[in-house]
Amino acid sequence: MPSADWAALSPRRQAILARLIDAAFYAAQAGLDPTDSAALATHYVDTGWRDGLDPSSTFQAARYSRATPGMPTDRNPFAYYLFDVVGEDLVADALGDISVADIARLRAHFDAAWYLETYPDVAASGNDPFVHYMTLGWRERRDPSAAFSTGAYSDLHADVRTSDTNPLRHWVLHGIAEGRSDGRAMRSALTGWDDLGTMQQTVLTRMVALDYYRVHIDGAEPGDPQAPARQVAGGRARGGYVTPSFHAARYAATRPDLRDTGEVPFLHYLFRTVGEDMLRDLFVGQSPAVLHALTDHFDTDWYLYSYPDIEASGQDAFIHFMTVGWREGRDPSQDFSTKIYLLRYADIAEAGINPFLHWVGFGKAEGRSGMSSANNFRSRPYAPVITALLVNDAADPLTADAITAVLAQSYARMAVMVAGDPLADDARAALDAGLGRRGDIDLLTVPADEPNVLERATAAATGELLWYVRGRAVHDTAFLARLASSFADGSVQLGFGRCLTPEDADYAVSAEELARRMEGWSRHPTTPAALWFAEQLRAETLTADQPGFLWRRRTLPAEAWHEAAASRHLGLWHLFLHMASGGQIATVRDAVLRLPPTATPRADIDVAQDIDRLAGAVRLFWGTPDADGVAGGAGRTRRHVLIVTHGIFAGGAENLPIQLANALAARGLIVSMLIFKTELNPEMRATLDPGCSIYEADWVMEYGADAFLRDIGCSLIHSHGVIGEMFFYRLCEDPLPAPYVATLHGSYEAASDKELPETFIARIVRNVDLFVYTADKNLGPLLRHDVAPDRIVKMINAMPVDPAPFPRTRAEMGIAEDAVVFTLVARGIREKGWATAVTAFKAVQARHPDRAMHLCLVGEGDEPDRLMVRHGDDPSISFLGFQLRIHGLYRMTDVAIVPTRFAGESFPLCIIQALQVSTPVIATDVGEIASMLEVDGVSGGITVPYSLDDRRFDAGFTEAMDRLIDDGARHALAQGATVLARTYDMDVFTDQYVRLYEDVIHRFADDRKDAVS
Known part of the structure; x- marks a missing residue:
């Protein structure tokens, strides 16, 4: 409410x-x-x-x-x-x-x-x-x-105590006038066990009975269950530590009130700072089994390393987290995120329960997850082909040791390219020997005399990732495997390892010993490009040796190579700017390389002009940060559009954002995507420009949605589903730092009142800067909340035409050349009309037993799985599952059928794709389908009235499909389809969106100026 x-x-x-x-x-x-x-x-x-x-x-x-x-x-x-x-x-x-x-x-x-x-x-x-x-x-x-002790005042005045009256209220409103004591604290010093009350002794006994604490206590008298507690109460410490993490001297140094009191610091910490009540709830209120499980899952060393303020204060890490730390949003280990657990499970947040306590006691058994997104990326299965590009430069040539280390990598799926000047004899020998040991590596050489060696080598590479290696650096054998694991995060575009020089303490440590020390490291530290580049603009950083990096390979624009060539010393940094795009840079500390000393001292170079030029290029991308550190200030010319969609998988509402992202990127915009379903369809993922970074909603929640939008330098958010509005307007308290465009594909109508209450729709309407709708019915929820007319605009959808053929011919599929082929392309849900397609097809077959015909069903889900059990043996029906080449399939199709009764149906992309290859369509008259299939008397298909009566609806499709058995009828509609298809031009569609973006961005900026003034 x-x-x-x-x-x-x-x-x-x-x-x-x-x-x-x-x-x-x-x-x-x-x-x-x-x-x-x-x-x-x-x-x-x-x-x-x-x-x-x-x-x-x-x-x-x-x-x-x-x-x-x-x-x-x-x-x-x-x-x-x-x-x-x-x-x-x-x-x-x-x-x-x-x-x-x-x-x-x-x-x-x-x-x-x-x-x-x-x-x-x-x-x-x-x-x-x-x-x-x-x-x-x-x-x-x-x-x-x-100046006032609640307990002392109550203990002193029996009438206050027995009447259950608030002591301060009594004293201020009555006691002062009556001349009663002000209730100043009256307490004995906590100098040892005998100064503790009964409950305090119970708390301490229960605490030290846990294995977590008991293993730290030496010399307790056997057979006395209170002996360990008495020992701790006396302040006995091992190396200054009373418990695995409580350091008495550090704690005392932060507590001047302890001085000259004679109190034991640990007792003061427990019962003065933390408090008896919270300790009772923790150590007495929880069962020993739960407490043991909590300490088993709690990582003390990680907690102190991650929160140095707690280590410096000397506090007990476990007690701090369980009583205060979780409320401050701290995490008990790298495997559990307090914030993300509360965000995922509203019932826990609303109940005010310690999320770690809930997860250990109940949530883990219920299948709930507290895993931090930032830590699970590197544990995902991800093994792309990687091209190692060895660049030999006369100024810093590849050494034999460097080449040997590359070819000794534990990572299996690797190809090797050599570019630049000819290798020295020993380096060539190392290359040949390494290739001989590994028969799984292909070698490609780019001649040194070709212009633009690096550009040509990049274009010739085949790997999804490109590992750039130059100079004398020697990489540990696990370097590539560790660094590549960060690229399981689709937002990572560029990655660096940890470069050790002879001045580093770890340089002389053996690779085996260093690996042992780093065992279990799985942190995934990333920095958005908009922040990272601003932090790098220092001469000592820019001129440091850059022996290598890993990059999500794609075709860079010509301007990137031109800028790189124009810079005398910092050309690689100009490439980094384009390589990173709107994504993140990963810095993986357990991916180690060593940079040996060089006998040739590095010449001093004047890079002032190069730095100025690079800073100017960074400004064009990300602007000058304003006073709040927000990217996108003065001097910026590049727009960064964040497209929000459900996921990267088959479906019209998911495919359109992918195609729009590609078209925008081709126009030079920086494009990123925010997705909610993390299981990607690999074939659909391959259709997305690799330069479009993919951010996951769970990770954004953990990062903080407001901070995320600012730190990635987001110019505009473009949502393709109400899930985006639900995400941002539930997470963000303040107005979003970027304008918001929402394209309506029917998700508002499809959502239930519980999922999308009217109060929340009202909030969305107040905050979205522009709604783009494709069907008039999309406006219903907005009009109920008086959406302003200047914040809605109607647009059609469009798709690029895929020239690729379907991977199988009619003959290979067992379909006669003269057969009439009907094709359904849809998500595998009942509302998309799968059963109607089969029922109507079989009815038409029965009417024309001598006419060859075939039904192709494309899509994945429960409904095709159900129907396949009944009809999978029918040779005239093909269940094709997911297919990427939809245009190719429609080219070998005679009639596309769209028997949808989906509540959110608006402007189906499958109809656009069919029309684009002159295939007539039979579809339900819902959303804008009728206007898609007939314009100014030109018809490209037949509409069937919507009906909830299955028999009537099936009969409608049967009659329409029966009409198009006739070759002449199909031919006439195919000609109409060819004419109608001209409407759905992807270039025109993209241009319209770019203009809308600019209008919304300028209006948003003007509104912000007005608000400030």
Whole structure:
């Protein structure tokens, strides 16, 4: 439910909000009269929260929203916190009968900054510290300030204790006037076991009983279950560590309040900093089996390495994560992502459960995953053919050792090319010997006397990836396998290993020992190109030896080679700029190469002009970052379009984005894709320009959607399904940093009310900059929410014509040359009419027993699988599964049939493809199909009325198919199809989108300027 306005709130909720909005604080923000609390509350509820105003200094809406990923985006964060999270009754009981003046008196004795520092779990949760204390904190015996002890006041005054009254409230409103003690903390020093209370001793005993802690304790008396706990309580440490990660001296150094108290640092940490209640919930509230499982899955060394602030503070890593760290979004190991688990599973986020605790206790058995996307790429099966391009340059020639190392790589699927100057004798001998040892490598040589050696070698390479190697660097045998594994991430375009020089400590370490040290390393550190290049523009980086890199090979534009040739010293960097495109650069630290010293000192070179030229080229690509570090500022001329689609697989709504991406890239735009289904169809993937980087939604969620759009330098988002809108507008609290274009292919109509509630459609309509629709029925959901007329535009679809033939002929398929061939191309779902196609075909066959005919069914899924069981033995029906060459198949087809009753059907691409090769079409009259098949009296097919009655619908297709058994009827419609096909020109279609993009980008920029001014 969206947030109600003030008038719709109940009187009790109005009273609560009026009391809790800090009049002076809010009035200063809003420019209102601070004396009228009701007016301030009304303004906040109706307007202020949407304008980013906070109700008090103790509640920051942005911080709370970040800490509460499950909060609905259309809710007032403060009202949501008070009434949905804390609970209206609890807030009313705590504060409902107190006047605004009394609230002010209570606030005066409450130290918010001290409370958040003392109780980091409250800070991490984003809760209002004052509300937290008044409703929950006092019951947990937390203190509101250093000057008042909740527990001591309650213990001192029996009437307060027995009446279950909030001690601070009693003291401020009554106790001060009665002359009662101010309740200053009265506590004994924690100097050892005997100073601990019963529950504290229980907590410590349960904790050290875990194998995780017990193995660190030496010399405990056998047979005494409390002996290890007594030892730890005495502060005994091994090498300064009381536990595997708690360092007493480091902790004490960060706690000046410990000085001269005589307290044991570890006890102070447990019961002063962390708190007895949280430790009780952890070590007493959880079963030993769960605690053992948690510590087994927790990686202490990784946690301290990843979060050096925790290591420096001396805190216990496991306790920190389990009590505070998970709330701060930290991860317990490289195999579990706290953030992604909460984003994937809204029930866990809404319940406020520690995601790691849930996964260990329940989620793992339920099949839930906490794997970080950034870590699973390198474990995916990925083994492309790689061409190793050995470039021999007289200035830095390939050595025998370097060549031997290349040919000794553990990676199997490798071809080798040699380009440049002739090899020295020993290098040639090493090449021949290596090739002799490996019979699986093909060798191609590019003569040195050819111009543009590198360009020609790149064009001649056959590998999906190209490994560029030059000079004297010696690569470890696992180098290529490790670096290539990062390219399983479709967003990675360029990769580098870790180059060790004689000055590095690891240079002299043997390859075997270094491999042992790096065992288990699987990090996948990547940097978007828009950020990476800005960070590299330093002379010491640009002029350093560049012995090699790995690249997702494709044809580079002529301008790239021209820019490279024009640069005296930094030509390779100009190529990098084009190679990286809109993707990422991977830096894989466990892919190691060693750069031996050279007897020839490197000559000093003047690269100032080259750096200026390169910086100018980087500016054209990515602009000058603005004050917020956002790419796309002054000087940028290249657009980076992010196309959002469900995935890379067969389907019209998926194929069109791929073809549009290719056409845009061919025009020089930087194009990337965001996908949700990660299982790619390899043949469809091969149709996408390799320079179009593929980002996965899970990875983007983990990265942060707002940061992702900024860091990749996104100029415009173009979505091809409501899944894109659902993704961005649920993840992003603030307005998106790039304009948003949504092309409607029918996914709004196909979505259920639960999947796409009206409140969320309203949010989409408010935020999308332009809707492109293909069928009038697409507009229904938008018109219900008063979409502005200047933010909708109607366009047809288009497709490039594939000249390739179908891989099998009629004869090879057993189809007679004079047979009438009907073909269905569709996703394998029932709504696409597979059963109707078979039923109607068999009925027509029965009417014409002497006429040869055949039915081709193209597509994968449950429906063709079901029908194949019944009709797979019929020689007149071919179940062809997935096919790439659809135009080729339609060329050998007489009639295309599209018996769809899919709710989202709008402007089917299969009809365009059939018309483009002059094949007549029989299709259901839904969406824009009728307008596709007849224009100004020219007809390219027959439409069949839509009906939910299966018999009537099947009969309609039977009659239409029967009509087109006649050769003359088919010929007439084929001529019409030829005329209609001229409408669907891919170049014209792409030009229209480019113009739309420019209009939307300029309008978006103008709106941002107006908002700032």
